Structures are given as C-alpha cells and as structure tokens.
Amino acid sequence: MFYALYFEIHNLVASAAMGFARVAPIFFFLPFLNSGVLSGAPRNAIIVLVAMGVWPHELSEAPPFLSVAMIPLVLQEAAVGVMLGCLLSWPFWVMHALVVLSITREGQR
Template identity: 40%
Template structure:
C-alpha cells in the first residue's frame, strides 16, 4: 500500500524535476535527482485527501497515468515564467542580429541564444531568491486539494490556447522596450547610411544595437523583470486551476 502511494506521488513530482531549469538533467544528475524525488514524495504522501478502495488496485495503471498528466500540466504552469524570459532573450537576440552565437543550453537541452540563457538563469535566480521552492511545494499541495491522489478529475484542455497566448504575449510585452529602442536605432542607422554611405553604418550596427540593448536591459532588470518574476510567485490558484479542476 505504501509503495502504491509513494509511486503515485512520484509520478506527479517527476515531471517537475525534468522541466524546471534548476532541477533538470543539466543541473542535477539522474543518480541524485531520482532519490530526491522519492524523498520529497515521501513527505507529500499525506497531502490532500487519499481515498484508497478496491477500485484503485483494479485501475492502478490508469490512475498512475492520470498522475503523470497532472504532473506534466503542473510543470508546464510552473515553468511558464522561465519559458517567458527564455523567449524574451531569444526575441531580443533576433532583433539585434546575434542569433549566430546560438549554442546548446545545458539547462534546457535546446539550441538557444546567449541572451536567452542569461534571462533563463536570471529568472531562476530571482525565483529561488524570492522563495520559489516554497511556492512550488505550496502549488503541489494545492494541486492535491484540487485533484486528490487516486481520484477522478477533469482537465481543461481548452485552456492550452490561453496558456500559449499568455506565453507569447508576455514575452513580447517584456521585450518591447528593447525592441522599440532597436527599431529606432535601425532607422537612425538607415538615415546615416543614406546621407553618409562611405561610413558603412551597418558594419557597426551589431555593436551599437548590443550596447543599446544591454543598457535598456540594465534599466529594466531591477524594476520590470524582477517584479514580473515575483508576480508569478503569488499566483498559486492561477497555476493549479489553469488546466486542472
């Protein structure tokens, strides 16, 4: 009985350790991560209401699959701020023409730009500094209150479009100050190239746009970006209610 409960909690927690940038393969090796998942799962066995009847043993594989789905949806929601800032860095690097420096990000395992990796690590640091681990544990416990272990619950699949819209819109909004400045610099460089073609203004455009982008990012980091990560820390119900009800 204890092993069934432990495995049920494990299947809900495991996706979090694969998707969150500070808990996945690039940061924690599998030999350490799996015991940590079981250790955390053993402390969350009593979270929420657990109704174990004869039907649990008859449909144990279906219920375990349900726990995996809940864990995946919960990990998607909790990874939203990191994905948003990763997209912000990719958008800014694309606008300043620095996507040629893309490399494999060990924290995500994907081909990404340098600024995207920086923003991803920045959001992770702010998240952990602001009590992110407590937020994750509280969100997991709230998910058990909404969808208890080995119980039937429905999923809001229609909210996938809302999730993707929120991801794209927030990324564009956060990148918009830098995008506006880069657009104005592009216009000024075009005017300069038109009246002084011998200067070859576009040969130094990457340097100029990079300096402007870093300057705007430095201004926004302590105000807009920092507060945006902290905003997600107060949205427990948003994360857990987005897909599960």
C-alpha cells in the same frame, strides 16, 4: 514476521510510485531541477523524497494498490504533474524566449 515487512515495504513503494508520477514531471520541466543540474540517480532519490513528503495519506494508511486499478490513477497523477510542470515552467519559457529574441534583434543591427 518477514512477510508483514514485505507487504509494508510494498505499500511504501507503491505510494512512492504514485507520488513520483505527479512530482517527476515538475522536476523534469523546471530548468533549475532538470538533468543539467541534477544527474539521474540523485534526482530520482530527491523526487521520491519530495513525493513522500507531500503524499496526502499517512504511509501506513495508504489506499489499496491493485495492479490493474492502479494504471488509471498513475496516468491521472502523471497528467496532473505534466500540467503543473507546464504551469510552473511557463514564466521561465517566456523569459528565455524574450532573451533569445533580444539577442537575435541585437545581432541584426
């Protein structure tokens, strides 16, 4: 009985890890979700909750996770997360650069 629960929890943790690989870079890049606003443990808990919320499979029907076969999938999810984080953060970076440029130009007068 407890063995089935162990493997069920193992599938849930593996699903959370796959979702974390995609959602975490977005939280790390966006200025209103980074470490200046949320500290480590609460931020990671929120990332896992968001990742489980957007997971495309039902948690009981998660695809099989093998340790070696999971590495390319996690790397792919992390790459997608980095691209999404950069795309979503781009407007904030541009506005930050414009503000710094305007402050610098004002100081030269």
